[in-house]
Amino acid sequence: xxxxxxxxxxxxxxxxxxxxxxxxxxxxxxxxxxxxxxxxxxxxxxxxxxxxxxxxxxxxxxxxxxxxxxxxxxxxxxxxxxxxxxxxxxxxxxxxxxxxxxxxxxxxxxxxxxxxxxxxxxxxxxxxxxxxxxxxxxxxxxxxxxxxxxxxxxxxxxxxxxxxxxxxxxxxxxxxxxxxxxxxxxxxxxxxxxxxxxxxxxxxxxxxxxxxxxxxxxxxxxxxxxxxxxxxxxxxxxxxxxxxxxxxxxxxxxxxxxxxxxxxxxxxxxxxxxxxxxxxxxxxxxxxxxx
Amino acid sequence: xxxxxxxxxxxxxxxxxxxxxxxxxxxxxxxxxxxxxxxxxxxxxxxxxxxxxxxxxxxxxxxxxxxxxxxxxxxxxxxxxxxxxxxxxxxxxxxxxxxxxxxxxxxxxxxxxxxxxxxxxxxxxxxxxxxxxxxxxxxxxxxxxxxxxxxxxxxxxxx
Ligand SMILES: Cc1cc2nc3c(=O)[nH]c(=O)nc-3n(C[C@H](O)[C@H](O)[C@H](O)COP(=O)(O)OP(=O)(O)OC[C@H]3O[C@@H](n4cnc5c(N)ncnc54)[C@H](O)[C@@H]3O)c2cc1C
Ligand code: FES
Ligand code: FES
Numbered sequence: 176x177x178x179x180x181x182x183x184x185x186x187x188x189x190x191x192x193x194x195x196x197x198x199x200x201x202x203x204x205x206x207x208x209x210x211x212x213x214x215x216x217x218x219x220x221x222x223x224x225x226x227x228x229x230x231x232x233x234x235x236x237x238x239x240x241x242x243x244x245x246x247x248x249x250x251x252x253x254x255x256x257x258x259x260x261x262x263x264x265x266x267x268x269x270x271x272x273x274x275x276x277x278x279x280x281x282x283x284x285x286x287x288x289x290x291x292x293x294x295x296x297x298x299x300x301x302x303x304x305x306x307x308x309x310x311x312x313x314x315x316x317x318x319x320x321x322x323x324x325x326x327x328x329x330x331x332x333x334x335x336x337x338x339x340x341x342x343x344x345x346x347x348x349x350x351x352x353x354x355x356x357x358x359x360x361x362x363x364x365x366x367x368x369x370x371x372x373x374x375x376x377x378x379x380x381x382x383x384x385x386x387x388x389x390x391x392x393x394x395x396x397x398x399x400x401x402x403x404x405x406x407x408x409x410x411x412x413x414x415x416x417x418x419x420x421x422x423x424x425x426x427x428x429x430x431x432x433x434x435x436x437x438x439x440x441x442x443x444x445x446x447x448x449x450x451x452x453x454x455x456x457x458x459x460x461x462x463x464x465x466x
Numbered sequence: 467x468x469x470x471x472x473x474x475x476x477x478x479x480x481x482x483x484x485x486x487x488x489x490x491x492x493x494x495x496x497x498x499x500x501x502x503x504x505x506x507x508x509x510x511x512x513x514x515x516x517x518x519x520x521x522x523x524x525x526x527x528x529x530x531x532x533x534x535x536x537x538x539x540x541x542x543x544x545x546x547x548x549x550x551x552x553x554x555x556x557x558x559x560x561x562x563x564x565x566x567x568x569x570x571x572x573x574x575x576x577x578x579x580x581x582x583x584x585x586x587x588x589x590x591x592x593x594x595x596x597x598x599x600x601x602x603x604x605x606x607x608x609x610x611x612x613x614x615x616x617x618x619x620x621x622x623x624x625x
Pocket of ligand 1: 301
């Protein structure tokens with residue numbers, strides 16, 4: 176095993192200066208958060224660590240959850256355990272807490288972070304659908320050649336470029352996530368299906384947000400997971416659900432709308448028929464108030 | 467690179483590749499072979515240890531991430547009296563067969579009961595959901611953890 180430099184910065188500015196320095200020297204460092212995605216790959220891809228490793232999990236400012244200007248502010252190194260247990264997340268965005276509480280196992284949740292889940296850009300990532308419906312914006316930071324901290328804000332749908340591909344550059348850090356807080360009269364849910372409860376990657380998942388008044392939904396946002404190379408927005412589903420009063424016949428047409436919105440595949444975890452069907456069942460339960 | 471380890475209270479500075487898995491540091495560089503390695507991908511939980519009080523898969527922790535953090539393995543856990551209760555209940559309930567999963571099971575049981583002293587059966591199943599056992603069928607393990615919780619609560623009340 177190759178010995179290489181490793182860094183364990185205690186502040187964001189220290190981390191950014193280490194990255195700036197590496198950039199000037201033409202070295203590539205692997206940013207390590209919980210490593211629950213990196214390490215399982217290390218055996219097959221020993222080059223994953225490139226020229227060194229920078230662990231960002233000791234940076235206090237990346238580990239907090241708060242509310243600022245009416246938005247949830249979640250540090251990138253917040254773990255799934257923290258998300259699941261945070262009183263703020265449970266109260267203001269319960270579905271995100273429940274999504275986090277179902278990831279992997281206690282050990283994975285103690286280490287895996289929301290930033291790692293997002294940067295991994297997997298269509299099966301369990302925090303991603305909620306990020307889409309909460310119109311989350313990524314705060315990306317880096318240091319310029321003078322060492323000044325630069326910041327840019329990128330909405331999640333532009334941040335995720337494809338499976339495993341994001342907008343983040345090799346010398347940038349995802350510092351935090353700004354997400355909308357659903358209003359009190361809004362319904363916000365996340366449901367996933369998997370072969371077993373623990374340690375199983377989702378077969379399909381859906382995040383839903385909308386306001387129900389007098390039997391009708393408005394301001395609906397839907398994000399579908401595991402049904403394509405990236406998270407899909409449920410546009411046909413939204414149109415159908417907003418088209419009139421919730422009814423059995425609306426529910427019956429959901430499967431058709433799901434089919435319009437996404438292009439699921441057959442793979443080792445499930446079939447495309449099951450995937451669209453189960454998503455329509457989840458949506459039906461949500462709009463009928465059974466979930 | 468030089469990394470400062472603190473494993474079961476033993477402090478050592480070692481020059482190691484920062485990406486070396488913590489489970490290998492524990493076994494090879496510290497000789498604590500109670501920590502088992504099954505899958506190396508976070509599925510089986512045999513490598514579970516405490517890091518700063520939380521149960522983690524040591525196969526997924528690169529050595530650098532353990533720098534300055536407190537690691538406790540099955541060899542060190544019995545410095546906590548609660549863990550002795552868990553060990554005794556595992557024995558009384560016949561919750562051990564081949565034993566390969568047990569170091570991880572005991573660590574996860576300890577972490578669970580620290581957080582939740584009065585777990586329901588469902589809480590116990592969730593708390594141990596990152597630890598696989600090929601032998602026992604889990605029933606006796608769950609009973610042992612339930613009995614440990616009761617015994618620890620009884621002891622706490624006595625105080
Ligand atoms: C056994 C097992 C079960 C799992 N179950 C689930 C599950 O049920 N649902 C699910 O969604 N996922 C699951 N995962 C995947 C994984 O745990 C999650 O995606 C986790 O959130 C990744 O976070 P991490 O901090 O460990 O990321 P890391 O492995 O540390 O990093 C992942 C990638 O993101 C980059 N990165 C991380 N943080 C930043 C940052 N702040 N800035 C820039 N780049 C960054 C890293 O360089 C790396 O490329 C599972 C994994 C395992 C091993
Ligand atoms: S060896 Fe670490 S979880 Fe299996
Ligand atoms: S006792 Fe053999 S694996 Fe659990």
